[in-house]
Amino acid sequence: MSFQNLRYAYFPGCVAQGACKELYQSTQALTQALGIELVELKKAACCGSGTYKEDSQLLEDTVNARNIALAESLNLPLLTHCSTCQGVIGHVDERLKQAQQQNPAYVTQVNGFLQKEGCSPYQGSTEVKHLLYALVADYGIEEIQRKVTKNLQGLKCAAFYGCYLLRAQSSMPYDDPIRPEAMENVFRAIGATPVYYRGRTQCCGWPLASYATTESFKMAGMHIQEALAEGADCMVTPCPLCHLNLDSRQPEVEKVIGKQLKLPVLHLSQLIALSLGIPPKQLGLERHIVSTKPILEKLGIA
Incomplete structure (x- = not known):
């Protein structure tokens, strides 16, 4: 993927659409100026910012497996401009990829919940990347x-x-x-x-x-x-x-x-x-x- 045709499944997160709308605004302006295409994941859910796992690790993994699966369905990496979203979703992706090798039954359980909601299954086929690293490593x-x-x-x-x-x-x-x-x-x-x-x-x-x-x-x-x-x-x-x-x-x-x-x-x-x-x-x-x-x-x- 060259800098000339960069495309990402864009996960804006909650804060950039609420209290920090200027982040959403400036990310759009920056990526357009650089020629980076963002395909916004309109159906994505809040990552939970680390709070879901206080009640249930399975809940955090399922919610964010769905977010990742939305990007996978587009065959694109998931891009976030929030360090907290990166940490949470990236860690879920890391954990589920490991589970695919060591505990596949757990991934099947997660995908079972996604299937009940009519969602695409998590495949572990993409990556979660913060805007900073997309700019540094990709662009x-x-x-x-x-x-x-x-x-x-x-x-x-x-x-x-x-x-x-x-x-x-x-x-x-x-x-x-x-x-x-x-x-x-x-x-x-x-x-x-x-x-x-x-x-x-x-x-x-x-x-x-x-x-x-x-x-x-x-x-x-x-x-x-x-x-x-x-x-x-x-x-x-x-x-x-x-x-x-x-x-x-x-x-x-x-x-x-x-x-x-x-x-x-x-x-x-x-x-x-x-x-x-x-x-x-x-x-x-x-x-x-x-x-x-x-x-x-x-x-x-x-």
């Missing part, structure tokens, strides 16, 4: 670099990978789960300067937010302060749930830690799209809680 860093019309020179970007993207699956073919560089390599390709700080591969705190809010906000505040201390102009994340805790709740985080932060947090698709000359309004940058105007002013776009 290619050099091809992205060739598309740049607005070099982001001078912009210091702190990647926030989060945990699901890096450690939910046992196999990590496109990056190092302990010392990742995929996002930093993208930053360099579009002219931005990567900022390294301790918390870039840690949890944002979102999973704690519903029952340990103060601790969740302290975690987010710690990461943001570390990035600021290293000179970051913005954070960039491949996960909308991380974005919610780092951007949408940053004013609440400031109250908990007693410090002003004001660090803009961009979705990865927004940052790359800016380097392709796509207007900020088309990327939903005005939807952020923490103003993105300082970034646009620094880049001479505002």
Whole structure:
């Protein structure tokens, strides 16, 4: 599959169609600009973000086997732009592929539930791939670099990978789960300067937010302060749930830690799209809680 005819079964997830609509918007703008075709899985269900398995592993596997089977029916890889969706669906895919060899009766059980609903069976014939790795491994860093019309020179970007993207699956073919560089390599390709700080591969705190809010906000505040201390102009994340805790709740985080932060947090698709000359309004940058105007002013776009 060359970068010239990339097609994916697109799993947008829930958050990008709700609280982070700008992620859906900017992913569409970016992929169209790059000539990547997305076939949206309109019938896909929420991956569960790791909560289904608290009640039943079988439930999580069945729901996400159906999501994967929708992509398989199109003979396409499943593409997500959410690290949590990648972690959950990717891990289910990994587990079911292993079960096909070691416990085929379990896969038969899962497919039995799918058959009752009139769904295609899970076959284990495709892969689950995050947008970041589709860009890095399929499209290619050099091809992205060739598309740049607005070099982001001078912009210091702190990647926030989060945990699901890096450690939910046992196999990590496109990056190092302990010392990742995929996002930093993208930053360099579009002219931005990567900022390294301790918390870039840690949890944002979102999973704690519903029952340990103060601790969740302290975690987010710690990461943001570390990035600021290293000179970051913005954070960039491949996960909308991380974005919610780092951007949408940053004013609440400031109250908990007693410090002003004001660090803009961009979705990865927004940052790359800016380097392709796509207007900020088309990327939903005005939807952020923490103003993105300082970034646009620094880049001479505002």
